[in-house]
Amino acid sequence: MEVSVKLFSVWSMLIMAMLLLSAKALNEKDDLVQSRNVETEKLQSLKNPLMATRSKGASSDHAVDNPEEIASMVQMNIKNSTERRNLGFFSCGTGNPIDDCWRCDPNWHLRRKRLADCGIGFGRNAIGGRDGKYYVVSDPSDDDAVNPKPGTLRHAVIQDRPLWIVFKRDMVITLKQELIMNSFKTIDGRGVNVHIAYGACITIQFITNVIIHGLNIHDCKQTGNAMVRSSPTHYGWRTLADGDGISIFGSSYIWVDHNSLSKCADGLIDAIIGSTAITISNNYFTHHNEVMLLGHSDSYTRDKQMQVTIAYNHFGEGLMQRMPRCRHGYFHVVNNDYTHWEMYAIGGSADPTINSQGNRYLAPLNPFAKEVTKRVVTTGKWRHWNWRSEGDLLLNGAFFTPSGTGAAASYARASSLGAKSSSLVGALTSDAGVLTCKRGSKC
Template sequence: MTEAAACRTAGRAGLAAAALLLVLVVVAAGPSGRVLHGLRHRSAAAGGARRWLRDSSWPTAAAATPREDGDDDGPAMAVPGAVEDPEAVVDDVHMSIRNSTARRNLGYLSCGTGNPIDDCWRCDPDWHKNRQRLADCGIGFGRNAIGGRDGKIYVVTDPSDDDAVNPRKGTLRYAVIQDEPLWIIFKRDMVITLKQELIMNSFKTIDGRGANVHIANGACITIQYVSNVIIHGLHIHDCKPTGNAMVRSSPSHYGWRTIADGDAVSIFGASHIWVDHCSLANCADGLIDAIMGSTAITVSNNYFTHHNEVMLLGHSDSYVKDKAMQVTIAFNHFGEGLIQRMPRCRHGYFHVVNNDYTHWEMYAIGGSAEPTINSQGNRYLAPTNPFAKEVTKRVETAQTVWKSWNWRSEGDLLLNGAYFTPSGAGASASYSRASSLGAKSSSMVGSITSDAGALSCRKGAAC
């Protein structure tokens, strides 16, 4: 997008939107400084009618510079990728959901589910010829993650991972470290057991559609200090700690890696990330963890099972750079064998919308450092344990402190005694009356999330 075009687009939304677009275009520049053409810009739906967030701790995309000792109370600085008004992104998500459900009700799409991401591409029987269209189907805070949309198709033919410093051509590791944008697909079904972390470079999509691809029984995916990554259609499970080894992160750089935690997907100081339609289970640490100033993330259509601490969003309570973290969690199924952290949030803004929570043993959504939680249109089915009915948990925090945190539940379906404890502006009756949009009915969650997880897509048919 040229600067003139950006200004013309932003002119429709005013000077504030123009400044925001400029930030996003700068962020889209990769390590080499190139700017991707076609970075999407979407106008806000609600025109700023409601601003419940204004009473929260949101620092208008500013955060503190971390000190080397980890105590982060330094001067404020902007975090690339964070938007100044997260409520506008929330409105955009709901507009997408409303449009998809309206088309479904009218019968416009024979395969329509009301899930706006899926309805964007799954009805096309030639999806395998138009794979990169997926990059234009994102919603929420990670909606501008274009991955390898503007690059070549790369086909993984070799499931081995024999050398983390000098990977062979044809392997997944060789593909993800390249400097240029790539859309990575798989020639056949395969199980990839990684000897060391798969350290990704910017502008990459790993697209498992059309093959049954498992990353399992070894190291898993690390997205560190990069941007514009899409992970789609993978089974990621049984990830283990690895490290104390040399690992390559680009054609020109490799370095010593200490012991990794064993996350399925580890997002570290990264932005514009989208994890969609993956099946994740049973890893040594988290299934998806995002820390150290990461932001502009969407986690959607995934199936989470058999794990304790599912999703950690934020490095530590003292790491205030994570105040600029913004994450959309949409259309996921949190299934059997889960215990807690779906997610646990420290700082930032988290939109949890139209997910199906059918299992937890301790709690579903937790927080510990004044995060803003916006829960809309989810289905929460509490366990039989009478002491685990509460959806929410403020971790090691007195009520006198958390009562001002902005946590709200709107349109959620609470079953088997489940209850959500709101706080701050989210508990205000005056806020409820002033709300200008209603969450999509939680009664539709079953159909919206029915295909969560990796899909069984085959060429020549709608996925």
């Protein structure tokens, strides 16, 4: 009897142990299945972010069929935002934000209009002919200023629709009369050697959204007292023109970039009569007296709205004065290289606000021309004008005479981009002027 009880106890313990092992195995299997289900759900959710919503019975009427397309659209929007000027995929890392935006793309010639997204400063929103078709200039002649031939530069710039104007080959264009432009035009000389010289030059009058890039503009003459066409439907009598390289008159959203200018009858670039939202960048100025005038006259108060950015330019050999000469308005002179002047670099009258930041000023040997600034006044009113030098590199005895109370609001209106260290000016302006660009390679 005692043996039977012991055997029964042993069997009971064995059965209980087997039951416990079985239960544990089932639990582990359930845990494993549940774990795998969770992992599967996670993988599915990674492949399709809408899976969790769909599994809860939510409506799928607005589900995205092609998430890759949406991602591509987002990336495009990012590229088109202000972040486009950060150093990105095509960047050489030169530090020049305009050049870093487009120059390192070996297929720049297939994406020319990308340039319109690379503007800086007060004229950064100038889109030129970005939204239009390409127009190829194949004929350098300018035989008739009233009825220009198709294929000529004059025929291109007067059209009343956006155009991105390029050139079929190298050419010298000698204009008989002013080249009067229409709105929403880009003149793009990249990839060829284009000179506008020995005749009239460019007039931007009462229009908007113009980009001028990659032109050699020199030896401009006085012309006028003639009929000139300004649009497909209008031509009129033009009095004597001053002979400026580029004359900006009552216009806005203008960007003049990477041109080489010299030896014109009047100014190389003038902006007057209420012009504003202008950027003058990466240009190479040489051999000229009165380089740049910004403002019509001391009495023309409409120019108080004027805002001009002058950035990354090289003011080189043979220059005398007006780099620029300002009247009313707000002027940001930033990261330019001044290697030559005979009289002075920056001048003004009529209470302009001049914000000079991160420039390199190399004074001439003449001991009486060391001062960067010149105020064209005969009274002490200039002491109230807001002119400042911030982070400029002053060499060979150069000195900048500041003035004004340093009003924050005035300098805010004369600030258009972040200045870089003046020690970088040499690199920032090393390629100022017309670039040598070849198709299929970086420019």
